[in-house]
Amino acid sequence: MGGARTRPEPQTGARENVIELPVLAEGSVEEISGRTRQRARFRGDFEYPGDDFEGPNVNRWQYLPQTPPVEDLLVEEVREIEGNEREMVMNMGPQHPSTHGVLRCVLGLRGEAITRCRPDIGYLHRCHEKLNELWSYQGTIALSDRLDYLAAMTNELAFVLAVEKLLEIEPTERADYIRVICSELQRIASHLLFFGTTALDLGAVTPFLHSFREREAVYDVFEYISGARLLYNYMRFGGVRTDFPPGTDKKIREVLDLLENRLPEYHDLLSYNPIFAVRTQGVGVLSRDDAIAWGAAGPVLRGSGVAYDLRKADPYSGYEKFDFKVCVEESGDVWARFMVRMKEIEESIKIIRQALDGLPEGDARGQVPRFIKPPPGEVYARVEGPRGELGCYVVSDGSDKPYRCHWRTPSFHHVSLLEFVPVGHLVADVVAIIGSMDPVFGEVDK
Amino acid sequence: MEAAVTRNRSFRDFLIYLYRAARAIVLGHAVTLKHLFRRPVTIRYPEEEYHATPWHRTYPALVIDEATRELKCTACMSCERACPPGIIAIERAQGEDKKTYPGEFWIDMLRCMECGICVEVCPFDALEMVPEYKMTAYHPDDGIFDKERLAVVVRGPKTPWPRRKGSYLEGGWPT
Numbered sequence: 001m002g003g004a005r006t007r008p009e010p011q012t013g014a015r016e017n018v019i020e021l022p023v024l025a026e027g028s029v030e031e032i033s034g035r036t037r038q039r040a041r042f043r044g045d046f047e048y049p050g051d052d053f054e055g056p057n058v059n060r061w062q063y064l065p066q067t068p069p070v071e072d073l074l075v076e077e078v079r080e081i082e083g084n085e086r087e088m089v090m091n092m093g094p095q096h097p098s099t100h101g102v103l104r105c106v107l108g109l110r111g112e113a114i115t116r117c118r119p120d121i122g123y124l125h126r127c128h129e130k131l132n133e134l135w136s137y138q139g140t141i142a143l144s145d146r147l148d149y150l151a152a153m154t155n156e157l158a159f160v161l162a163v164e165k166l167l168e169i170e171p172t173e174r175a176d177y178i179r180v181i182c183s184e185l186q187r188i189a190s191h192l193l194f195f196g197t198t199a200l201d202l203g204a205v206t207p208f209l210h211s212f213r214e215r216e217a218v219y220d221v222f223e224y225i226s227g228a229r230l231l232y233n234y235m236r237f238g239g240v241r242t243d244f245p246p247g248t249d250k251k252i253r254e255v256l257d258l259l260e261n262r263l264p265e266y267h268d269l270l271s272y273n274p275i276f277a278v279r280t281q282g283v284g285v286l287s288r289d290d291a292i293a294w295g296a297a298g299p300v301l302r303g304s305g306v307a308y309d310l311r312k313a314d315p316y317s318g319y320e321k322f323d324f325k326v327c328v329e330e331s332g333d334v335w336a337r338f339m340v341r342m343k344e345i346e347e348s349i350k351i352i353r354q355a356l357d358g359l360p361e362g363d364a365r366g367q368v369p370r371f372i373k374p375p376p377g378e379v380y381a382r383v384e385g386p387r388g389e390l391g392c393y394v395v396s397d398g399s400d401k402p403y404r405c406h407w408r409t410p411s412f413h414h415v416s417l418l419e420f421v422p423v424g425h426l427v428a429d430v431v432a433i434i435g436s437m438d439p440v441f442g443e444v445d446k
Numbered sequence: 447m448e449a450a451v452t453r454n455r456s457f458r459d460f461l462i463y464l465y466r467a468a469r470a471i472v473l474g475h476a477v478t479l480k481h482l483f484r485r486p487v488t489i490r491y492p493e494e495e496y497h498a499t500p501w502h503r504t505y506p507a508l509v510i511d512e513a514t515r516e517l518k519c520t521a522c523m524s525c526e527r528a529c530p531p532g533i534i535a536i537e538r539a540q541g542e543d544k545k546t547y548p549g550e551f552w553i554d555m556l557r558c559m560e561c562g563i564c565v566e567v568c569p570f571d572a573l574e575m576v577p578e579y580k581m582t583a584y585h586p587d588d589g590i591f592d593k594e595r596l597a598v599v600v601r602g603p604k605t606p607w608p609r610r611k612g613s614y615l616e617g618g619w620p621t
Contacts, residue, residue, distance in 0.1 A: 223502060269477050
């Protein structure tokens with residue numbers, strides 16, 4: 001501090017677009033820094049632009065966590081382990097190749113057996129939900145692709161369904177069928193990637209190449225439909241961006257035939273391989289009650305013997321018209337979660353065939369204006385993504401941007417399961433367990 | 447905890463397991479051997495090239511009208527307002543016939559998310575997404591495309607994105 005650095009006088013008219021910094025009530029900005037400054041903001045010492053906003057009656061800061069941050073907890077725990085002679089600390093990640101992105105697991109080890117596991121997340125945080133508040137509804141569709149980048153279609157679908165509820169509009173019938181086809185193709189692509197990467201984590205390199213080859217075929221279809229291979233920006237309020245180009249039907253059926261031919265090969269290569277079975281059966285058992293209590297969803301929940309699928313339990317986009325099974329496995333281990341996904345590929349193929357056969361004629365785009373201002377209100381819409389229940393909670397204040405947009409992402413809940421599922425296993429089994437949860441860190445960290 | 451770590455097996459079980467594993471390895475290799483007689487799926491880039499779908503979205507380009515040899519853009523600023531990351535910058539200019547045109551038109555391709563919203567909102571069809579995916583550069587400054595770099599003549603089938611006037615099927619489809 002000291003008087004050397006004084007605040008320069010604002011020169012009015014010299015520069016435009018100067019953003020005024022928040023000014024402290026007493027003292028000056030230089031006195032405090034970092035975390036202190038952040039706390040002061042929450043106490044209300046700062047006058048911050050937007051604080052006087054009279055929106056819905058929500059006090060933004062009242063639910064702020066009072067517990068110390070995760071980093072401090074981890075440090076304390078590490079000290080505790082280091083004080084114990086027979087325990088050892090090992091950091092797995094965030095640059096570990098088989099943690100599916102940037103997951104850091106702090107493992108407590110006794111010999112090679114795991115005594116505790118603390119997942120540490122947040123390395124890929126990019127203020128996704130804040131960006132939702134800053135971008136228009138149209139841009140938010142494009143942004144929602146970036147949540148779970150391996151299942152962009154279902155992310156878009158969740159957001160679009162939520163806003164359609166707000167606007168009280170129904171999509172056209174053809175659009176519903178197209179959405180079903182796209183989300184099932186997306187499920188196939190995502191599960192194929194799961195098949196490859198899980199095998200790769202366990203040391204089998206060949207299945208990875210096989211599954212990526214077929215996944216590229218699915219992405220070729222997506223490129224033909226929407227013009228992009230990974231991040232589609234295809235769903236629209238009241239319909240989809242464009243109708244299927246001519247010849248899409250034939251292309252999709254070719255891919256489905258290809259997959260039906262190749263799936264037995266996959267099972268020969270990996271699924272019924274006894275080496276793979278020894279690595280996965282009885283490993284990472286998640287009981288039925290734990291799965292329900294910890295909010296697991298999708299294949300993780302169904303692998304524990306709970307026949308809960310949103311496509312049956314709360315049908316959206318006309319899923320009630322299609323005939324398919326809910327795939328369930330009872331054993332709750334890594335093998336069960338693997339087999340649920342492999343069976344789901346077959347069910348998805350069935351659904352797509354039914355949808356292609358019954359694809360109605362008509363308008364696929366809907367007659368909704370491009371710029372929308374939904375009425376004030378709050379809605380929650382959910383879809384069954386490849387990883388589980390993907391929910392989108394949108395609060396509108398009547399403007400052209402969402403006032404608040406919260407995402408219930410399944411991977412986040414599945415990463416929290418890692419606290420107790422690997423305990424008692426070996427370090428090599430943690431890799432299998434993380435792989436079987438299939439987390440995508442775009443949607444864990446948001 | 448200990449039960450999961452130690453696995454009690456008899457020697458006979460071990461032999462059975464060994465037999466099954468050997469059998470599975472042979473089966474796996476049979477699948478791999480099949481691929482000797484299949485066509486390769488890889489593309490030997492750069493000798494061979496991947497031909498993307500004509501309506502593949504890579505970057506928004508400014509369309510040159512073939513009849514007048516001028517940009518179709520009238521600098522109405524619709525795309526600048528609609529662009530979600532806000533990376534389009536236009537300087538409007540006025541000609542002698544009082545028609546507006548873009549004096550400068552920049553797109554920061556380093557931050558472009560390739561959503562195609564600018565193409566959708568353009569009321570004059572003056573922007574098109576081009577399927578050119580080779581956009582490497584030696585310097586970050588080359589990633590900011592100016593008017594000259596963005597201008598293209600769109601020939602052949604048009605992209606299928608929805609247009610203001612009429613159906614997007616008007617332009618005809620590639621077969």
